[in-house]
Amino acid sequence: MKPQVPSTRDRILTAANNLFYNEGIRATSVDAIAEKAGITKKTLYYHFPSKDNLVARYLESRDQPNLEIFAQWFDACEGTVADKVGAIFTGVGEGARHPKWKGCGFQRTVAELANMPGHPAVQVGAAHKKKFEAWLTVKFTEAGIDKPAEIARHIVVLMEGTFSILLMHRDADYADATAVAARQLVKAALVR
CATH class of the missing domain: 1.10.10.60 (Homeodomain-like)
Incomplete structure (x- = not known):
């Protein structure tokens, strides 16, 4: 063959x-x-x-693989939904420790195109982040968390901050610190 x-x-x-x-x-x-x-x-x-079209297709090609790796880290983790969310941040930290890691491709692309909010790649990047937020909302709903969409949005904000600080400092320990914060946030939501 x-x-x-x-x-x-x-x-x-x-x-x-x-x-x-x-x-x-x-x-x-x-x-x-x-x-x-x-x-x-x-x-x-x-x-x-056009190059603009190619940039948008580039991000589209990264959409599902990135969401799938988050789901793999989540599903592979034993424990509560709080532990599973923490595992996503731990996975990001492990990726950031690789010498070829250059940050979140979605975030970096949108930053480069910040003066072009209508650019098709910016729309693809925003849709990707919304898919992650929606997926978290489903997971939090399944876990019985009160106000799952609100907690999902908080986690997305933590994730975007993590990507930014990792890119700035090149210190993956920040992802480990955010994993702790994310676990605490979700754990507190489970208690309610």
Whole structure:
């Protein structure tokens, strides 16, 4: 059986993922992506009509894998829902300890496009964060937490702050500290 060869579109997205995440959106040219994908710029534009479109598709390609890893960390943790939420922050901290970690790709992209709130990638980033919040709300509802949407929003704020401080200080101990805070917040909500 022959190994499956990635499609041209997949090669472009893989190149964009690598370059956008490692170098940034504005610092990465369409020429660099085409070169890394082993195609011409014309071919890239055949598959993605603009760089803005490609940036949005880059974030879309990261959406489900990121949500799935949060769910894996949550589900793998034994204990209460508070412990499981803490495990998500611990997982983020472990990821941040990797030398190639460059922060949350969604947050970094939206920061680069802050002066363009209507940009399609900003909308994709916002939708991703809302999906995480909605997923937490479901988990908190299942656990019997009073005001699950409110607690989910608090956890999202903690997560975004964690990503920011990790990027700023490059010290994964901040994620461990936030894991403690998140566990305490959820535990307090369980007691009510």
